[in-house]
Amino acid sequence: MRLTEVGLDHFRNLASVTLEVSPAGAVLVGSNGQGKSNFLEAIHYLARFRSFRGTRHADSIAFGAQHFRVEGHVVCGTGQSRRVAVAADRRTRRVSLDGQTVARPADAAGSVLAVLLAPTDLAIIGGGPDQRRRYLDGLLTSTSRRYARALPVYERALRQRNELLRNWPPVAGPELASWDETLIETGMVIVLARAVIAERLARRFTDVGAQVAGAVDRLGYELEYRPSVPGSADPASNAESVAASWRQALTESQPRDQRQGWTTVGPHRDELLIQLGGHRLAQFGSQGEQRTAAIALRLAEAELLESESEHVPVLLLDDVFSELDEDRAGRLLKWLGDRHQKFVTTPRPLPQLGNGLVQWRVDDGRIGPRLAAA
Amino acid sequence: MADAVETLIEELAKLPGIGRKTASRLTFYMLKQPREAASRLSEAILQVKDRIVFCETCANISEGPQCVYCRDPRRDDALICVVEEPSDIQVIERSATFRGRYHVLHGHLSPLDGVGPESLTVDRLLGRIQNGDVEEVILATNPDVDGEATALYLQRTLNPLGVRVTRIARGVPMGGSLEFLDELTVGEALTGRREL
Ligand SMILES: [Zn+2]
Numbered sequence: 001m002r003l004t005e006v007g008l009d010h011f012r013n014l015a016s017v018t019l020e021v022s023p024a025g026a027v028l029v030g031s032n033g034q035g036k037s038n039f040l041e042a043i044h045y046l047a048r049f050r051s052f053r054g055t056r057h058a059d060s061i062a063f064g065a066q067h068f069r070v071e072g073h074v075v076c077g078t079g080q081s082r083r084v085a086v087a088a089d090r091r092t093r094r095v096s097l098d099g100q101t102v103a104r105p106a107d108a109a110g111s112v113l114a115v116l117l118a119p120t121d122l123a124i125i126g127g128g129p130d131q132r133r134r135y136l137d138g139l140l141t142s143t144s145r146r147y148a149r150a151l152p153v154y155e156r157a158l159r160q161r162n163e164l165l166r167n168w169p170p171v172a173g174p175e176l177a178s179w180d181e182t183l184i185e186t187g188m189v190i191v192l193a194r195a196v197i198a199e200r201l202a203r204r205f206t207d208v209g210a211q212v213a214g215a216v217d218r219l220g221y222e223l224e225y226r227p228s229v230p231g232s233a234d235p236a237s238n239a240e241s242v243a244a245s246w247r248q249a250l251t252e253s254q255p256r257d258q259r260q261g262w263t264t265v266g267p268h269r270d271e272l273l274i275q276l277g278g279h280r281l282a283q284f285g286s287q288g289e290q291r292t293a294a295i296a297l298r299l300a301e302a303e304l305l306e307s308e309s310e311h312v313p314v315l316l317l318d319d320v321f322s323e324l325d326e327d328r329a330g331r332l333l334k335w336l337g338d339r340h341q342k343f344v345t346t347p348r349p350l351p352q353l354g355n356g357l358v359q360w361r362v363d364d365g366r367i368g369p370r371l372a373a374a
Numbered sequence: 375m376a377d378a379v380e381t382l383i384e385e386l387a388k389l390p391g392i393g394r395k396t397a398s399r400l401t402f403y404m405l406k407q408p409r410e411a412a413s414r415l416s417e418a419i420l421q422v423k424d425r426i427v428f429c430e431t432c433a434n435i436s437e438g439p440q441c442v443y444c445r446d447p448r449r450d451d452a453l454i455c456v457v458e459e460p461s462d463i464q465v466i467e468r469s470a471t472f473r474g475r476y477h478v479l480h481g482h483l484s485p486l487d488g489v490g491p492e493s494l495t496v497d498r499l500l501g502r503i504q505n506g507d508v509e510e511v512i513l514a515t516n517p518d519v520d521g522e523a524t525a526l527y528l529q530r531t532l533n534p535l536g537v538r539v540t541r542i543a544r545g546v547p548m549g550g551s552l553e554f555l556d557e558l559t560v561g562e563a564l565t566g567r568r569e570l
Contacts, residue, residue: 159486160523161485177526182523
């Protein structure tokens with residue numbers, strides 16, 4: 001899948017412009033604060049219809065403007081071409097496909113597939129288990145409507161249950177158990193989906209990790225889902241038996257839950273274990289190893305997206321190369337090859353990224369003109 | 375701004391769903407209306423407060439000690455449909471599929487809002503079942519997290535009383551609110567209720 005044209009209107013600090021894009025992509029060169037990442041954010045908007053920064057739509061409107069609009073022309077491997085646009089003013093956001101506004105953004109999902117690699121990904125590897133749960137939630141929410149519906153319901157039931165535990169004992173007896181059924185029903189959707197996606201990511205993660213790390217980290221990069229609820233790690237496990245063991249776990253943990261004032265069993269306590277040679281990277285990984293793992297995780301995600309959609313996603317690489325040592329950067333480039341269209345931001349020109357990648361200068365929100373080939 | 379105008383804006387802004395901006399728009403709209411319009415509105419508001427009370431039996435809104443549904447001799451005493459709010463009764467009535475009695479909880483369980491069973495009309499419901507000929511209780515709380523927990527709580531509390539407890543079918547996704555469903559969906563949900 002390749003973008004052939006990107007149109008920007010009042011998006012953040014970027015000057016309104018229509019850019020023709022080469023099939024290989026582009027390298028955006030500029031110092032910090034000039035708007036390189038905003039361009040990646042704009043393309044990401046076409047894929048997910050919201051900001052990867054987690055900000056409100058209104059925050060992406062240029063200073064002094066009333067709305068923003070991003071449009072992309074995309075051509076699939078089959079040759080089919082589409083026009084995707086996202087526009088938002090201070091009240092609403094509209095997504096349109098080939099000029100027609102869609103009723104729900106989900107109806108246009110998958111028209112543009114993009115995976116972002118950014119320095120902030122390091123937190124997924126180096127941060128606490130909550131970071132990895134949030135990573136899985138983000139990935140699954142954008143790919144499964146069922147998951148997107150179950151997650152907030154689970155979280156609401158959990159907060160209600162915890163509030164009861166915090167003020168233990170409640171006035172009436174069976175109140176606590178009243179929340180358990182919803183907790184288990186929606187929690188099941190969450191753990192089973194996590195188990196499935198972790199299994200699909202795991203092998204790819206190990207493969208990509210080995211290739212980017214080369215001979216440096218001979219021990220394998222591994223990813224494994226460690227659910228809090230016993231028996232839920234196996235995607236093939238029977239739903240009813242998982243629910244039964246969950247119910248039992250809730251009963252057994254009740255004295256502890258009451259003492260601590262919150263629910264100690266459930267997917268809100270899951271871990272996505274990411275290891276190198278059997279050691280947790282969050283605790284024991286060097287910066288280089290953690291960065292490699294972060295890149296491998298995103299590229300595994302890109303492979304997964306590709307296998308499920310049969311379209312090659314666009315890669316958005318936000319300042320990924322400047323933090324990597326030369327060897328790793330070289331191997332990453334080699335692995336990337338030219339299968340994907342790539343948009344790469346960098347503070348200095350990257351001559352290694354020669355093949356077909358035009359270099360654009362980003363200066364105070366203006367993109368272009370091209371630099372002479374370095 | 376004149377005190378009277380400011381007072382009205384402040385009072386309107388206290389209403390649910392009305393911000394200061396809307397309150398001020400309503401105020402200036404009323405300023406342009408003839409005196410009779412203002413008088414009709416304020417009279418209607420006072421009438422609601424003076425004439426409407428809660429039914430002594432089912433806690434529905436009523437103009438006397440007993441509401442229209444509790445007074446109606448043709449309704450089936452053996453069947454009680456439990457709802458969260460009086461407005462839910464209107465929805466079920468419009469579906470024209472239910473001929474039993476009602477019980478209004480006035481809310482749902484929500485520990486986060488400090489609402490436990492003691493803040494709802496659960497005790498009164500238990501009293502009705504213990505002292506009457508009730509055979510079945512249909513739980514028609516909202517199909518969202520809190521409504522579902524409320525239904526499960528009631529089921530556990532009512533079961534020992536030997537009464538049949540059913541829950542309206544979930545013809546609607548979790549996260550919905552009865553108020554916004556069409557009659558057809560509500561009718562189907564009532565017909566397809568299930569044992570808990
Ligand atoms: Zn009544």
